[in-house]
Amino acid sequence: MELPFAENYRIKMVEPIYRSTREERENWIRKADYNLFNLRSEQVYIDLLTDSGTGAMSDRQWAAVMTGDESYAGSSSFFNLKDRVEQLFGFEYMLPVHQGRAAENVLFSVLVKEGNIVPGNSHFDTTKGHIEFRKAKAVDCTIDEAFDTTIDHPFKGNIDLEKLQLVLETYPKDQIPMIIVTVTCNTSGGQPVSMQNMRDVKQLADAYGIPVIFDSARFAENAWFIKQREEGYADKTIKEIVREMYSYADGMTMSSKKDGIVNIGGLLAMHRKDWFDQATVYNIMYEGFLTYGGMAGRDMNALAVGLDEATEAEYLEARISQVHYLGNKLIEAGVPVQRPLGGHAVFVDARRFLPAVPQEEYIAQTLAVELYLEAGVRGVEVGTLLADRDPETHENRYPGNEFLRLAIPRRTYTNNHMDVVAAGLINLFERRDTIRRGFKIEHEAPIMRHFTVGLKKVD
């Protein structure tokens, strides 16, 4: 018998979690205004809200924590991180920041002006927030296949080159500060971008003189998909693939809470000294001095190790095979999910799951609350609540997809936990006809409302 695949690590520290009753959960979610962000973590049994900052660090990372250098200026931890970034991505200029959105804030303070147009592949919500906050516009150029969950396409994160070219032709060069390529593309379902697409985008961008920035939270998972799915990459190492990917970028922002496998932190990196010089001013103002920028020395040390571990094929195989273990269980039971399965999460197609719930009643949020009640599992809505209102008309924006995202923290849960998640969803799927009404909004913030929105049941 061929020996099956298993994780390339074992566990040496555990954290207890509490399995609540349905009655307790009904009480808690009502008090939380049916917003899963308002729950206390003890009220959640299996937490798939996000894979951001929720992973488990390795013994090597914890060892690096102990040797962190907390000097204000010039700490060795900064240089450990800077060297790792240069070695992996090839960028000679790097600024640490407290997390990914801070990298966006610093870089966009340099590059984005009022009235600008920023094309990309389904910009992440904080990215879009930082663009719109500056009264600029994010234009989604993702391929159409990304919005049909029934189509199997190996690289649903790809940018549609015709859509991109149309934007580049329509607006003058000085109005387009950059193109943002998000690897993997979170908003379209953790879907990868192919190497060919990165190469083509860079070529097109060069022809129009526009810089390309990679939003890099899940760069290693993207590289793994290239290795699996793209011709000519099967025998390359993940580190070789990453190096080629970033040869097609002029700079990057990164939340290190994902593929950095640390609990907090981020960075921006680039080739251009003129950007770096301007960015340092904002970094000092918003984040901290150049050699720590919002991170402790121990965190920079752990990140330097995390980036190394995340770019090993064995780690990525363990990581992504767990995501696919859950996804395949759901597929076998007929639950509609985004195909093919992505890297960090399973995206359940809530519109096909709950066809009776009206779009104005927040379909994916309805499914997220039902799953919490059923199994104590916390997922997150990636649908109309997240898409927010149009900044001009203030009407709800209805996105291409209504997803319930089940994001899996790195090295944190076992496949037994995944079995519980699958069983909870399958139970709901079997009685989906009984779920017919959703929610209405009681109160909401003017921007990024999904974090704090309060909801009321429609009856």
Ligand SMILES: *Cc1c(COP(=O)(O)O)cnc(C)c1O
């Ligand atoms: C998480 C994330 C961000 C923002 O990073 P934070 O660390 O949460 O501030 C930006 N872009 C992408 C693609 C992300 O996944």
